[in-house]
Amino acid sequence: MLNINNVTKRFNDTVALDNLSLNLYSGEILGLIGKNGAGKSTTFKLILNFIEPDSGSIYLDNHKLSKNDLDQIGYMPEERGLYLDMSVKQQVLYFAELHDYDKDKALKGLDYWMRRLEVKGFINYKIKALSKGNQQKIQLMAAFIHQPKLLILDEPFSGLDPINIEILISAVKELQENGTAIIFSSHDMRNVEQLSNKLLLLNNGKTILNDDLIKIKDKFGKTNLYIEGPFKKDDLIDLPNLVKIAKDYSGYHLTFTSKEAAFNALVNLKNKYELSGYRLFNPSMDEIFKMKITKKEGKNA
Numbered sequence: 001m002l003n004i005n006n007v008t009k010r011f012n013d014t015v016a017l018d019n020l021s022l023n024l025y026s027g028e029i030l031g032l033i034g035k036n037g038a039g040k041s042t043t044f045k046l047i048l049n050f051i052e053p054d055s056g057s058i059y060l061d062n063h064k065l066s067k068n069d070l071d072q073i074g075y076m077p078e079e080r081g082l083y084l085d086m087s088v089k090q091q092v093l094y095f096a097e098l099h100d101y102d103k104d105k106a107l108k109g110l111d112y113w114m115r116r117l118e119v120k121g122f123i124n125y126k127i128k129a130l131s132k133g134n135q136q137k138i139q140l141m142a143a144f145i146h147q148p149k150l151l152i153l154d155e156p157f158s159g160l161d162p163i164n165i166e167i168l169i170s171a172v173k174e175l176q177e178n179g180t181a182i183i184f185s186s187h188d189m190r191n192v193e194q195l196s197n198k199l200l201l202l203n204n205g206k207t208i209l210n211d212d213l214i215k216i217k218d219k220f221g222k223t224n225l226y227i228e229g230p231f232k233k234d235d236l237i238d239l240p241n242l243v244k245i246a247k248d249y250s251g252y253h254l255t256f257t258s259k260e261a262a263f264n265a266l267v268n269l270k271n272k273y274e275l276s277g278y279r280l281f282n283p284s285m286d287e288i289f290k291m292k293i294t295k296k297e298g299k300n301a
């Protein structure tokens with residue numbers, strides 16, 4: 001449904017986005033990650049037609065994206081843009097009207113989502129009377145009340161407590177199940193891990209990772225080892241190619257430079273000690289992010 005083909009965008013001497021290609025289909029969730037200045041907002045602005053690419057093209061449902069497509073796209077900006085003196089109901093209906101969306105349908109949707117997002121009692125409250133978390137839920141609702149095919153969420157979880165994050169994640173998953181394609185940016189890799197099935201990692205405008213989350217994790221292999229046994233930290237620190245060691249539950253979490261190093265360490269420890277538990281596993285998204293970004297910067301340095 002969304003095809004970005006070799007898109008480059010410069011601002012003066014800065015290449016904000018360098019030859020990005022991406023395909024997203026109905027019912028997929030793409031996590032867009034990268035440090036500050038990586039090119040995430042530029043990507044969103046291009047899809048939203050706020051700015052034009054210098055080269056390359058963007059297609060929505062097999063036709064070149066234009067301003068006429070904006071009704072098919074929902075957007076939750078990072079700078080929250082609610083009218084503080086409007087009531088929740090007025091606000092959401094206002095956004096529905098902006099997108100030419102049927103008022104009765106919007107009211108039905110509003111009723112359902114107010115319950116679903118656990119803000120039912122606030123429908124006639126002014127936005128300014130709501131907590132930050134509840135304002136964020138209203139902003140999310142305003143972005144999708146017109147049932148867009150594509151939903152773009154810029155840092156939707158920032159500043160939310162863990163319970164509200166769970167509520168938002170489950171709402172976004174429900175939209176996904178109903179066929180909406182979703183792109184969201186986040187600096188919290190746990191949210192990315194929990195929600196995305198695809199991942200795009202940008203660094204200084206360049207594409208570093210762009211694939212299914214499972215494939216990305218599989219490519220790294222099982223570089224991590226959790227191990228329990230009759231040893232101390234000092235007995236483990238000289239294992240070859242060990243990057244990190246941390247106490248974890250009743251054992252240790254060891255991170256290695258490769259899956260071979262992790263496997264060899266396990267064989268070595270099994271020969272030496274009576275192990276009471278062990279598990280080899282893929283790195284977390286947080287570890288992948290750090291490995292990819294640090295490596296890249298090392299190269300550039």
Ligand SMILES: Nc1ncnc2c1ncn2[C@@H]1O[C@H](COP(=O)(O)OP(=O)(O)OP(=O)(O)O)[C@@H](O)[C@H]1O
Binds near residue numbers: 016034038039040
């Ligand atoms: N309008 C602009 N004029 C000049 N430079 C810009 C403009 N917009 C973005 N840039 C530059 O393009 C690069 C990418 O910026 P972008 O805002 O897309 O990053 P980002 O990944 O969204 O960062 P953040 O996480 O801080 O929001 C940065 O170097 C930024 O300074």
